[in-house]
Amino acid sequence: MADALIKEIHHELSKNISQDTGNNVRSYSNVTKSKSKVKDTISNKEQVRNDSLKNTTEIPSNLSKVNDKVQIESLNKIIHINNDIASDNPSPGEDGQEWQTQKQRRRRATPLTTGSSASGDSLKGVVKRLNYHVARLHPDTNIDTLKNHLITKQIPDVIIEQLKSKHPDLYSSFKVSIPPELQEKLLSPTTWPMGCLRNKFNLLEAFLQDTDIQIVGISEHWLSGRELTNGLSLGDWKMSSAFSRSLKIHGGVLILTKSLTCDPVVEVNNMAIEVHCEVTAVLCRDYNLVVTVVYRSPSGDFSKFLENLEGVLVQLSDFKDVILCGDFNVYFNTCNAQATKLCNLLSSFGYVKTIQGATRKHNCIDNIFINFSIDNFITSTIDTNLSDHLGQSITVLPEAVSLSSRCLQFRPITSKGRLALFNMLTNCTFNYLNDTKLDINTKFDLFFNNVYDAFKIAFPEKTVNLTKTKSNTCVKWFTGELRTMRNNYQLIHELHRKYGTINLLVVKRRLYSAYKKAIKNAKIAANNDAIKTSSNPIGTMWNIVNFHRYSQKRVCSSLSANDFNVHFANHSVNIVKDIPCNNVDPIAICSAKVPADLRFSFNLVSPSEVRNLITSIKNSNSKDIFGLSADLIKSNVSLYTLPLVKLINYSFEAGVFPDLLKIAAVVPIHKKGDVNDVVNYRPVSILPVFSKIFEKAIFKQINWKKHH
Numbered sequence: 272m273a274d275a276l277i278k279e280i281h282h283e284l285s286k287n288i289s290q291d292t293g294n295n296v297r298s299y300s301n302v303t304k305s306k307s308k309v310k311d312t313i314s315n316k317e318q319v320r321n322d323s324l325k326n327t328t329e330i331p332s333n334l335s336k337v338n339d340k341v342q343i344e345s346l347n348k349i350i351h352i353n354n355d356i357a358s359d360n361p362s363p364g365e366d367g368q369e370w371q372t373q374k375q376r377r378r379r380a381t382p383l384t385t386g387s388s389a390s391g392d393s394l395k396g397v398v399k400r401l402n403y404h405v406a407r408l409h410p411d412t413n414i415d416t417l418k419n420h421l422i423t424k425q426i427p428d429v430i431i432e433q434l435k436s437k438h439p440d441l442y443s444s445f446k447v448s449i450p451p452e453l454q455e456k457l458l459s460p461t462t463w464p465m466g467c468l469r470n471k472f473n474l475l476e477a478f479l480q481d482t483d484i485q486i487v488g489i490s491e492h493w494l495s496g497r498e499l500t501n502g503l504s505l506g507d508w509k510m511s512s513a514f515s516r517s518l519k520i521h522g523g524v525l526i527l528t529k530s531l532t533c534d535p536v537v538e539v540n541n542m543a544i545e546v547h548c549e550v551t552a553v554l555c556r557d558y559n560l561v562v563t564v565v566y567r568s569p570s571g572d573f574s575k576f577l578e579n580l581e582g583v584l585v586q587l588s589d590f591k592d593v594i595l596c597g598d599f600n601v602y603f604n605t606c607n608a609q610a611t612k613l614c615n616l617l618s619s620f621g622y623v624k625t626i627q628g629a630t631r632k633h634n635c636i637d638n639i640f641i642n643f644s645i646d647n648f649i650t651s652t653i654d655t656n657l658s659d660h661l662g663q664s665i666t667v668l669p670e671a672v673s674l675s676s677r678c679l680q681f682r683p684i685t686s687k688g689r690l691a692l693f694n695m696l697t698n699c700t701f702n703y704l705n706d707t708k709l710d711i712n713t714k715f716d717l718f719f720n721n722v723y724d725a726f727k728i729a730f731p732e733k734t735v736n737l738t739k740t741k742s743n744t745c746v747k748w749f750t751g752e753l754r755t756m757r758n759n760y761q762l763i764h765e766l767h768r769k770y771g772t773i774n775l776l777v778v779k780r781r782l783y784s785a786y787k788k789a790i791k792n793a794k795i796a797a798n799n800d801a802i803k804t805s806s807n808p809i810g811t812m813w814n815i816v817n818f819h820r821y822s823q824k825r826v827c828s829s830l831s832a833n834d835f836n837v838h839f840a841n842h843s844v845n846i847v848k849d850i851p852c853n854n855v856d857p858i859a860i861c862s863a864k865v866p867a868d869l870r871f872s873f874n875l876v877s878p879s880e881v882r883n884l885i886t887s888i889k890n891s892n893s894k895d896i897f898g899l900s901a902d903l904i905k906s907n908v909s910l911y912t913l914p915l916v917k918l919i920n921y922s923f924e925a926g927v928f929p930d931l932l933k934i935a936a937v938v939p940i941h942k943k944g945d946v947n948d949v950v951n952y953r954p955v956s957i958l959p960v961f962s963k964i965f966e967k968a969i970f971k972q973i974n975w976k977k978h979h
Contacts, residue, residue, distance in 0.1 A: 480749035488564035565597035692729035748797030932962035
């Protein structure tokens with residue numbers, strides 16, 4: 272019964288596979304056969320195509336041994352799904368169309384002569400080689416990088432020539448020449464990369480939406496620092512820490528978190544070494560847990576990796592609960608010397624290996640290590656459909672780590688509080704402003720303390736537990752239909768991995784393509800439904816747009832506050848040093864151009880002028896460093912006018928700007944380039960609201976004097 276069902280499946284497949292088999296075989300590794308001086312009568316591509324036309328209904332002997340009825344029934348359903356997908360390729364007899372076969376090339380008019388002379392002659396021939404076109408590699412890939420990659424894949428005898436690409440900023444192309452016996456290895460899908468994370472954002476987001484995972488570590492993301500800063504948008508997930516290569520291509524590690532408060536562990540992130548030991552770590556404050564992701568390239572120096580990893584473990588020794596995971600590229604499931612050294616090093620710091628099964632084919636080269644109780648976790652491997660590696664997951668039970676109640680304190684502005692603030696400020700007399708014995712700084716400090724104390728009473732502080740905050744309002748688009756399509760693809764993927772037939776390869780590719788297209792359509796449909804069913808469609812639309820737009824602006828840097836402070840404080844000094852010396856006295860120039868009898872002095876301001884200055888401030892609910900806002904000051908303008916008139920006039924008479932108004936919160940804004948270089952940031956100062964009123968009064972008089 273199973274054999275008959277499989278025959279029927281292959282018969283259904285043969286209707287849609289025959290015309291496309293050659294193209295699919297040619298494209299799965301982005302390697303195509305190039306023109307060679309030694310031409311065969313029929314090219315390799317045509318042989319595969321002709322074989323598929325003749326043998327599409329042939330059943331492999333190993334596939335006919337399948338006796339799992341559940342697997343066969345699932346396969347039968349998938350085949351019918353695939354036929355619906357590929358309905359644009361009609362079978363013979365439909366709409367009058369017939370099979371179209373590839374015409375064979377003409378044979379040479381002159382027969383080809385093959386040499387048979389003895390090998391000892393002075394004239395010698397060369398070994399026949401096959402030429403292939405390798406395209407769509409990273410634009411920074413060079414000949415040495417590609418050659419070293421092929422050597423690691425047991426393809427040593429290779430000649431590489433770099434070709435001129437149409438779009439060199441997008442990809443690079445090469446001509447690869449190999450002996451015929453290495454053809455199978457070169458064309459193997461495992462020889463060539465599956466592509467970087469930038470091509471799999473939708474697949475990754477689909478996987479994340481269908482899981483309850485809160486922290487995800489990714490190795491070999493291949494993204495640059497700029498791409499991570501500007502192009503990473505994954506719904507509720509945010510990038511908490513990352514490392515990208517700057518001198519070489521590929522590689523890199525990344526940590527994504529959801530609904531958690533996580534900070535980069537700067538001491539660990541600064542120890543990352545390209546190729547040899549790439550590492551990034553975050554401290555999850557909700558659980559007092561450190562998650563560290565490591566990647567070691569197979570071409571890296573293992574001794575350097577161990578030495579650097581030991582330094583990382585020393586930095587992590589300050590934390591109680593640590594999870595260390597990643598792609599170590601050592602064989603944990605064999606008697607491997609490198610794996611033994613690595614496990615001994617980690618065990619000396621109290622870490623335990625948790626993954627025992629295979630993570631890539633039959634090898635276990637990825638793992639998760641922990642340094643807390645070995646009885647309070649569950650580990651497993653999962654197929655993410657993102658790589659040829661299986662993903663590893665660990666579920667930490669609540670008693671394994673200590674839960675941290677991280678809280679956020681703020682003062683909500685309410686209408687009841689506004690009324691209370693008005694009543695309290697009305698009862699303030701501000702008589703101390705008339706005391707001539709007090710200087711301007713003391714008077715302003717007393718005035719501000721009265722206002723600030725009333726503000727704190729009117730708007731009491733509230734505390735929110737961040738561990739209970741709801742997740743971001745991202746539209747959920749992953750459906751059961753997508754889950755079914757993904758399961759179908761995984762089934763065909765496993766069958767193709769086991770049997771390796773060309774028909775299963777074609778079905779797998781079509782299901783994969785259909786799955787990616789369905790993800791895109793599901794996101795569009797979910798956003799469209801959310802907008803249509805909302806009571807405020809315009810607001811919902813902009814919320815969706817802004818959600819994805821703003822999530823791309825998050826900057827993950829290992830720089831500390833002191834790094835920015837030193838840079839911004841010394842920036843003006845460095846500018847002065849760069850100014851060439853011209854032996855010109857600027858004071859002398861100003862004295863020559865400015866009349867000697869010119870005098871300038873401030874005029875005292877009136878209540879109407881100060882009132883106009885307050886009302887001219889731009890309406891904003893943004894809070895300054897004290898928690899006050901322009902909207903809050905303007906709502907009680909009548910109460911602030913007279914005190915500010917006296918304070919501004921005292922400031923003009925004394926020639927002193929109040930010290931309390933010189934305090935500002937400096938926020939570094941990333942503008943371009945490497946996020947870990949302070950030169951690529953510019954400072955933005957958040958000033959007190961009252962300082963803007965003083966500055967407007969000064970500017971108005973200086974500007975009037977300038978024009979009159």
